[in-house]
Amino acid sequence: MAKGVFGNKPTPISIYASLLHFYRRLKQSRVYPMADDDNPSQYVKLNKLQAPVEIDSRELNQPVEVPQLNVQKCEGCGQALPESFEPPAIEPWTTGIFDCAEDRESCRTGLFCPCVLFGRNYEASRDDYASATVPCVLHAVFVEGGLAVAATVAAFNGLIDPMASYYLCEGLLFSWWLCGAYTSIVRLMLHNKYHLENEPCDPCLVHCCLHWCALCQEHREMKARLSDNFVMPMTLVNAPPVQQMNPAQE
Template structure:
């Protein structure tokens, strides 16, 4: 027998007086055994680093400069990553000042690693950028320098020099409009 005031599925009974009865699907509950669709966000395609973190000796000259004066390497990297908005000398001097005053220049340089990775879709790896710079500052700077160099930048001429070296489109003179007529 059906008991009109009680339902066996755990939902309250539809109202019976004063309110019009709803359709059949008012108390529909989807089955719990069906999986919910996954919300997957598309990711940008990451390209691997051209060299590893510990391959500093692939460029012995840069490795030596970075070990003895990391502000030079950092300045060159920062000028390219900033796309010329800061000069090599200014960035290198600021890095050197932070290094001398606080000893924590790695906190400054790790932001440039993050920007470099973002610009060129490079993977972060198993360690965050700040940890890489805090533990292996020289190796990180050498890897970033080599990455930019392997991407075709001449690190000695800076951003402006690299942009001037780029081939430009064919320069077409503007069209000549007829002379003034009275």
């Protein structure tokens, strides 16, 4: 009998003993919970008679909030900012938009040659030493040229077909809006550089409604800001006199 259990040839008793031993080891490890009287099964048996579970599509693919990514970011470049960062305060303009008489030179230039004043403002607002020739020419062609066309249409009002006059006026108004959007780039650069407030309204609307006053105000603002920059005086160092070594007297 012992030879049949522990011999080389397996017997039904040895197989049953091995299965019983394996069952006890598996139950102790609790890798696969099995059902019995003391420990009911934790698995749910599915069948065809079970009611289907409704899943809302909005519950799927929900964004996961990561605290490390919920940081303040720069609006310009999108880089993460430190927690102690505070945006700079909005500063007011040094002069009002209707204070054109404070600087008579810029007032005369903006009234009679606004293209020249716009070119100067564009050149002074750029940090890459841009030329004022191209902005000045564009301003003269589109702004002064558009005003000349509008004056010509108004002078020959009775000689031009009414529908043609209507289309010309509509095109001039649209081109004036485009010119206001183009000339407002200097005002936007001043806003970003000196953190100025939108006074009295959006830069594009300011140039569309008060173009000449806006040019003069921008020129006065840059003139006042640049004059506040303190330049350190240069220290002149005089070189010591040249010393010549005389040969030893014999």
